[in-house]
Amino acid sequence: MLKNLKRVALVALAVGALLSTARAETVLxxxxxxxxxxxxxxxxxxMSALVKERTxxxxxxxxxxxxxxxxxxxxxxxxQFGVIDMIRVSMGPFNNIVxxxxxxxxxxxxxxxxxxxxxxxxxIGDEILKAFEKHNLVALAFYDAGARSFYNTKREVKSxxxxxxxxxxxxxxxxxxxxxxxxxxxxxPMPYGEVYSAMQTGVIDGAENNWPSxxxxxxxxxxxxxxxxxxxxxxEILAMSKATWDKLSPExxxxxxxxxxxxxxxxxxxxxxxxxxxxxxxxxxxxxxxxVDKKPFVDAMQPVYDKYLADAEIRALYERIVAxx
Ligand code: GTR
Numbered sequence: 001m002l003k004n005l006k007r008v009a010l011v012a013l014a015v016g017a018l019l020s021t022a023r024a025e026t027v028l029x030x031x032x033x034x035x036x037x038x039x040x041x042x043x044x045x046x047m048s049a050l051v052k053e054r055t056x057x058x059x060x061x062x063x064x065x066x067x068x069x070x071x072x073x074x075x076x077x078x079x080q081f082g083v084i085d086m087i088r089v090s091m092g093p094f095n096n097i098v099x100x101x102x103x104x105x106x107x108x109x110x111x112x113x114x115x116x117x118x119x120x121x122x123x124i125g126d127e128i129l130k131a132f133e134k135h136n137l138v139a140l141a142f143y144d145a146g147a148r149s150f151y152n153t154k155r156e157v158k159s160x161x162x163x164x165x166x167x168x169x170x171x172x173x174x175x176x177x178x179x180x181x182x183x184x185x186x187x188x189p190m191p192y193g194e195v196y197s198a199m200q201t202g203v204i205d206g207a208e209n210n211w212p213s214x215x216x217x218x219x220x221x222x223x224x225x226x227x228x229x230x231x232x233x234x235x236e237i238l239a240m241s242k243a244t245w246d247k248l249s250p251e252x253x254x255x256x257x258x259x260x261x262x263x264x265x266x267x268x269x270x271x272x273x274x275x276x277x278x279x280x281x282x283x284x285x286x287x288x289x290x291x292v293d294k295k296p297f298v299d300a301m302q303p304v305y306d307k308y309l310a311d312a313e314i315r316a317l318y319e320r321i322v323a324x325x
Contacts (some may be wrong), residue, residue, distance in 0.1 A: 028061045028244060030086035031069040031079075033192050035216055039274050040088045040143055040236055041065045043267035047238075049284075050259035055252055061086060071191035073172050080136040089135075090145060092171035096237050100131035101237075102308055104316045105130030107179050107301045108294075110233040110321075113144060120235060124317070131240055137292040140260035143269045145210055148229035151219065152206025153199060155225040156290045158299050160184055169195050169207040178304045179231065180208075182298065184226040192217070199223055208232075212271075215278035222289050227290040229297045 010116040041063050048061035051139055069084055072093045080085040095099040103109060110116040119125065122141050130291055132139035149159055157163055163185040163320050171174035180187035188204050198204045199222045203226065206223050208231070214220050248256065283289060309315040 001273045025057055026059050027078060028059065028085035028240075029069065030061050030063050030064045030288045031066045031067075031075040031084050032063055032088045034213070036066060038065070038212065038216060040269050042270055043087055043143060043263045044086070044238065047259045047263035050262060051255060051265060054255045054259065059248075059252065059256075059259035063082040064206050066203045067193050071193055073191065074099045076137075077202060078110075079239065079241040080304070082213075082241045083299045084239070085244040086142070086172050086240050088236060088238050090171060091237050092173045092176055094132075094237060095173035098131055098135055099314065100128045100317070102175065102314055103321055104128065105173065105175050105232070105234050106308060106318070107175075108298050109318070113146065113233060115143075115324065116233050116235060119321045123298065124320055124324070131156040133242065138242055138245040139237055140257060141238045141264050143238060143264065143267045145234060145236050146212070146271065147274050148208045148210055148232040148234065149227055149229050150206060151214060151223040151226040151287075152227070152230070152308035153202075153223045154205050156225050156288065157229075158292050159296050161285075166205045169198060169204045175304065175308065178307060179301065183300050195219060196222070197232065210275070211282070214275040214287075215282050219300055220282040220285065224287050225290060226282070226287050227292050228291045231297055231301075272308075 024156050030044050032038070032044065034041055042065045044061060048063070052060040054117070070078065072089045075084055075087050076097065077095060079087045091097070091105050095105050105118065106115070120128070125142060129139040129141075150163065152166055152168070155162065156165065157166075160183045163183050166185045167188055168180050168185045169190045170180050170187045172191070177187040177189055188198075190198060190204070195204070195207050196218060199206065199219065206225075207216070207219060211321060214226065220226070240256070245253065245256075279289075309318055
């Protein structure tokens, strides 16, 4: 009898110990539309390892890749409501929510990836990240996303005239819609995960994206013509739900901020490699890369600039970004 009681007590102790260690670790859920192995997914995993080590196991991040938690517009809302803890989403879907993201999402605003990094790695970038807080999000970092270009199932596109009449999927953002329409094509805003089948069934004729997305989404299997117009160098955003953030101690908040910053270098290194591998893979599989003269594409963006820069604050931010050497 006594022996049995002892055994019960021991089991209870063991279960209690297990439960308390389980309780000690909070696993945050982070969303990414890209598959496992993609540079953004790997960078957040890297951040998770740093956080886990520096919080002595109190926190870690589980990356739900491949859009398991939903499409970008939906996961942004879920993060705003505290249903998802973290999101890694392109800046594009924030354009209609956070006005400060408008300028860095304008076509051809950045002259190069170096220009984008210089502009966003400092004070201007910090201001843009800070602006998310009014919208219940704490933005922690920008990741690279190379340059976006047009691709389609129909023909070689060398000039805006060749885009005329093509139905092209864009990110759900007014800027993206305006950009494509200004070029004479028909913009179809649609979640990323629907693009493959929409192209396959002919609902759309093409889309636009960077090399790693064009390849990993398998869009390259259907849309063989990829033009090097590079209309958008738009970064990715890594953000946390404000509700989750507010539950962290100031010390842990600092650890998260720092780990996110450190994950940027990791992401950039992975990104540079991924761009090369993806381009080589799609070319080997038969994609036709079309060189273009960018000038007519740049010129066609004037109405888009006129529309968005009519706002004085947006224009001021634009001028600061352009002035970064
Ligand atoms: C990718 C980006 C994704 C997603 C996608 C899209 O380049 O990394 O976050 O926004 O584009 O076109 O929807």
